[in-house]
Amino acid sequence: MKHTPHQYVHGHSDRESDRLRYQASKLAELLHHDTRYPPKSRVLEAACGVGAQTVILARNSPGAEFVSVDISAESLAAARDRVSHEGILNVTFRRADLYDLPFGPETFDHVFVCFLLEHLPDPILALNNLKRILRPKGIITVIEGDHGSALLYPDSPHAHRVIDCLVELQRQTGGNALIGRELWHLMMDAGFRNVTVSPRLVYSDESRPENVEGVKNIFIAMVDGVRETAIRQGLIDPGSWDEGIRDLHRTTEQGGTFCYTFFKAVGRKEG
Amino acid sequence: MKHTPHQYVHGHSDRESDRLRYQASKLAELLHHDTRYPPKSRVLEAACGVGAQTVILARNSPGAEFVSVDISAESLAAARDRVSHEGILNVTFRRADLYDLPFGPETFDHVFVCFLLEHLPDPILALNNLKRILRPKGIITVIEGDHGSALLYPDSPHAHRVIDCLVELQRQTGGNALIGRELWHLMMDAGFRNVTVSPRLVYSDESRPENVEGVKNIFIAMVDGVRETAIRQGLIDPGSWDEGIRDLHRTTEQGGTFCYTFFKAVGRKEG
Numbered sequence: 001m002k003h004t005p006h007q008y009v010h011g012h013s014d015r016e017s018d019r020l021r022y023q024a025s026k027l028a029e030l031l032h033h034d035t036r037y038p039p040k041s042r043v044l045e046a047a048c049g050v051g052a053q054t055v056i057l058a059r060n061s062p063g064a065e066f067v068s069v070d071i072s073a074e075s076l077a078a079a080r081d082r083v084s085h086e087g088i089l090n091v092t093f094r095r096a097d098l099y100d101l102p103f104g105p106e107t108f109d110h111v112f113v114c115f116l117l118e119h120l121p122d123p124i125l126a127l128n129n130l131k132r133i134l135r136p137k138g139i140i141t142v143i144e145g146d147h148g149s150a151l152l153y154p155d156s157p158h159a160h161r162v163i164d165c166l167v168e169l170q171r172q173t174g175g176n177a178l179i180g181r182e183l184w185h186l187m188m189d190a191g192f193r194n195v196t197v198s199p200r201l202v203y204s205d206e207s208r209p210e211n212v213e214g215v216k217n218i219f220i221a222m223v224d225g226v227r228e229t230a231i232r233q234g235l236i237d238p239g240s241w242d243e244g245i246r247d248l249h250r251t252t253e254q255g256g257t258f259c260y261t262f263f264k265a266v267g268r269k270e271g
Numbered sequence: 272m273k274h275t276p277h278q279y280v281h282g283h284s285d286r287e288s289d290r291l292r293y294q295a296s297k298l299a300e301l302l303h304h305d306t307r308y309p310p311k312s313r314v315l316e317a318a319c320g321v322g323a324q325t326v327i328l329a330r331n332s333p334g335a336e337f338v339s340v341d342i343s344a345e346s347l348a349a350a351r352d353r354v355s356h357e358g359i360l361n362v363t364f365r366r367a368d369l370y371d372l373p374f375g376p377e378t379f380d381h382v383f384v385c386f387l388l389e390h391l392p393d394p395i396l397a398l399n400n401l402k403r404i405l406r407p408k409g410i411i412t413v414i415e416g417d418h419g420s421a422l423l424y425p426d427s428p429h430a431h432r433v434i435d436c437l438v439e440l441q442r443q444t445g446g447n448a449l450i451g452r453e454l455w456h457l458m459m460d461a462g463f464r465n466v467t468v469s470p471r472l473v474y475s476d477e478s479r480p481e482n483v484e485g486v487k488n489i490f491i492a493m494v495d496g497v498r499e500t501a502i503r504q505g506l507i508d509p510g511s512w513d514e515g516i517r518d519l520h521r522t523t524e525q526g527g528t529f530c531y532t533f534f535k536a537v538g539r540k541e542g
Contacts (some may be wrong), residue, residue, distance in 0.1 A: 031376070053304065146422065148426070149422050150421060151417065151452055153455075153456070180527050181424040181426075181530065182528075183421055184476040184478070185479070185526030185528075188526065189526075191476070195478060196478060197474070197476060197478075199474045199530060201472045201532065203468070203470045205455040205468060207455070207466065207468075254456075255459065255460075256456075257455050257456075259452065261532075266467070
């Protein structure tokens with residue numbers, strides 16, 4: 001089955017690339033510290049984008065051999081530059097469509113997917129395609145967020161409204177920004193075994209300035225990135241948008257708190 | 272200042288006592304594993320209720336001397352029975368009003384409060400009262416939940432409606448069931464120093480049957496405990512209530528997931 005490239009709700013601007021790299025480095029420890037691949041193992045990183053996670057994965061498992069694929073030639077070029085700039089040698093890049101992967105069955109020992117399923121109309125089909133190229137007993141790791149997990153103080157309906165606009169726009173392009181909580185059933189429905197899901201909560205208050213910066217530069221920047229589209233599509237007016245973003249920023253100021261939960265799932269192919 | 276005892280939104284039934292003890296034992300590791308008091312230190316457990324946490328605290332710090340207080344003579348009697356039944360000897364019980372504590376200033380090295388502030392109209396006043404009886408550089412530990420953190424799959428507006436009924440009833444008795452996210456500012460506003468807040472997320476899916484039982488016996492039982500009151504007060508009709516509870520149970524069945532986040536804050540009195 002052949003699909004056209006999925007639309008990426010956050011766009012492909014330089015600002016978005018910066019945001020993705022910032023996100024990957026800040027969240028690296030929380031999300032990736034327990035992902036380590038043995039020497040000589042063959043790992044497919046599906047949808048590597050601009051290489052934000054690639055650098056972290058490859059560094060954490062210097063003996064493993066990574067093949068990182070993406071459908072966007074532009075993103076791949078950026079990923080290649082980045083990895084080369086960092087002097088990392090254990091990654092091969094290849095342009096590939098997730099729905100028509102140029103690999104034989106049972107080619108890889110491991111598959112790694114991060115922030116991808118949330119953008120796909122049929123995540124179970126994607127997981128099945130990835131299972132096909134995984135060897136028997138091979139392991140898949142899937143990481144996704146869930147915008148419904150955002151917990152704000154002070155709470156604000158205006159802030160939730162701008163988050164909901166992003167959720168709606170992602171839904172319109174066939175995605176699901178509330179997918180984190182679904183990883184368990186998606187992995188089971190795709191036929192993986194020994195599935196374990198571990199939620200990873202990020203919390204910020206004034207005593208954690210690094211997390212506060214993360215909320216601003218990752219979450220709020222991501223939401224605000226769809227401002228023009230949301231307004232153009234009539235989901236919200238500019239005044240309400242700005243009010244919502246202001247209230248999101250309020251959670252990063254005096255006395256404010258912010259929580260967000262990522263979900264990491266690991267499963268095994270039958271064998 | 273003298274206050275009348277606060278109303279306890281969950282009531283004082285045997286079923287509620289069982290629920291509280293179940294809750295305390297299942298959540299003990301997650302919430303209390305990092306609470307340890309040195310030998311000879313004097314610890315006030317404020318609002319010990321039926322002694323659900325008391326047993327755990329006293330066991331984890333066998334050399335510390337606990338004074339556990341509550342305003343309800345009935346709860347205290349149950350707590351005494353429980354602690355005595357367990358052969359625990361380092362706890363003294365005393366009936367006391369949190370707003371008129373029968374202890375001199377700077378009496379205790381540590382104060383421990385769990386699931387209390389959520390029921391109080393003025394949590395900062397309560398924290399200030401507790402600070403008074405804490406010695407300089409003494410440490411306070413506060414644990415609270417936040418019903419807004421409930422993340423459901425399948426998600427359901429009916430389920431959120433019954434949760435919202437509990438939040439509203441608690442609000443009507445002067446409490447705040449969304450207080451977890453506020454611990455940071457409450458501790459700061461009460462003048463504590465070196466405050467750190469650590470969220471503790473509980474997650475359940477079918478691979479974690481113990482957590483699934485916890486969702487049923489702790490969270491859903493707690494919500495369903497206010498059924499009659501919510502209906503009597505006209506917040507919801509019986510059919511909608513039952514639909515909401517059914518949808519909450521659905522999260523504990525095939526493919527379902529449930530998340531809830533507790534918040535633990537630790538702070539120091541100036542000295």
